[in-house]
Amino acid sequence: MTEFLRHLPKIELHCHLEGSMSSATVRALAARHAADHSAVWDGEIPDHFSFADFPDFGRQYLFGLGLLRDEEDLARATDDHAAILAAQNVRYAELTTTAYSHLRVGGMAPEVYRDGLNEGRRRAAERGVTIGWVVDIPRDLEMPDETVTIEYLESGRTPDGLVGIGLGGYEVGFPAAPYADHFARATALGLHSLPHAGETEGADSVRQAVDDLGAERIGHGVRVLEDAELTKQLADTGVFCEVCPTSNSLLGVVDSLTDHPLPRMIEAGLRVSLNTDDPGWFDTDLLTELRIGSEVLGLTDADHLRLQRDALDASFAPVDVRAAIAAELAQFESDPTA
Template identity: 50%
Template sequence: MTVQHNDYPTWLTSLPKVELHVHLEGSLRPQTMFRLAKRNGVDVGAESPEELLSLYQFKNFEDFARLFFTGLAVLRTADDFADATVALAAELAAQNVRYAEVTSTALTHHQRRGVALEEYRDGLNEGRRRASADHGVDLAWICDISRQTEDPSSEATINYLLGPLAPEGVVGLGLGGIEDGFPPELFASSFKRAKAAGLASLPHAGETVGAASVWGALRALGAERIGHGIHCLEDPTLVDHLREHQIPLEVAPTSNVALKIAASPDTHPLAELVASGLHVTINTDDPAYFQTTLTDELLLAHRLHGFSREQLVQAQLRALDVSYAPAATKSRIREELQKHDQAAAR
């Protein structure tokens, strides 16, 4: 029987899914953050997970950054990183997310907070192993450069990723943090080395600043996907280029609204991006702090932006196609998606 409007929450939860843009450090739900804080003696300004939840509210980017750095403070040991990864995997499994590419900022933990790179590596490796064994979720890593933290000339992140202490399962080099004042061109040499080593170029661009950031990511970094990228709509030539070359955008609507990049969920440009023929994927970004899930994002796309069942399935197939999952994983998830869609169409 064809899926009816009221059936979409249940149908979307069971839909096999793929996520390409989710930050490990932004996935700490209050229960996880509180537990790790207690383990490490970190004061998070709350006496219970319930009280901590009240802090997961913010009026501007500064409030969000404060919460984000509170979360960073509870990640200190290999066990912490492993437990955070497994908590994310459990949440993904509950939504039937089958594969995710998870971004993490290695050098922020090491350089700013003194976390040993061996602890970081071992934690990510163990967390990824348990995610697969315990929850049936396959994870890959995108390690990103923090624009405002890393001296571009140091090439510190790519040096780490090409060295012996890198975690297993890294598929790409990312670029995150504050866009304004830190254009992609500054980091061109790191991305050139990454691509030469077989890593994908997966920078954020066009999230908080304009189309020039996206052009910089494409021209200077050879970007294969664009994190966010919603400001591409300011430049029709750029839209044409993205469409012609089928450069995927990793769009995260609730994140954009929470950070005041879009005024409201219903005025978010998601539908306009799709109508422009762009290669759109739907993602959560920092799901804990924005109090969302991938299922929520897809439901928003249906209810507010008119995504049909076919379009929702197609968005997942597109995410799968442009992911860096192994061929066997892609084949398995594609078969699951097609079966699920066929059952819904009957």
């Protein structure tokens, strides 16, 4: 099974650039900026990240975020993650990045942000990985009356490969509906609606994402099963759910991996894919998530092939990239050992 999954051509739809930073990347950038990490870790930066609770995770994540200070930092982080993706036969990945954190919090110039992402995407392409960008609004930082993200998206100073607008951050107390105008303005630009919902908040969060934001895909969406009618609506309309088992387990969305609702989501007719969310900080990768699908959640070889095809269909990959991956999946199905 592991060899089958290792060689399977893959697509990832839910991964945060800022959350993808491995310990090696964090150490390299900390050294580059002579950044003091003593308030976060005793001794050296660890080889593998772990955390005691959500505040502990937040401290580590924010330290890493603070290391992305210029064009080269963004390019390095993107390329480092692309190297990991390439080693796992990931052919296309949509990476979410939070412009607000860099432009408003970090004070980065929009042109520097754009150029860093473009250079990272160029380096990734040299490794055989095509990247599509999703720029998200952090709902627990950027309030609905702020317009930093949407004005950036409308500015024309955006990276190549931009496919969508997202809505990230902590859901509880920060509903999706007030961002309807932001999403309407973004979709008028031709961007796709790709909000997070149904992770730390219940099914109503998913309903707002669909009804008010016109969601084409849902980041996470695991709590949609709390509403049978809404679950059927998503199944009937094909709204896709980007599922991240390790993230859900570590952040307490589910009690354990064995309790994860992925099998029930599939049984209910929902279209889903497996993803990593914040792989650097959660010490995971896409192959690990697929192995969890097999070893814990009961997915078969045929299931994995179907899920990769579904992820490709739900992606916004360029036409030529989509065709190449489809052909590769067909070849793999006929001869997985080739």
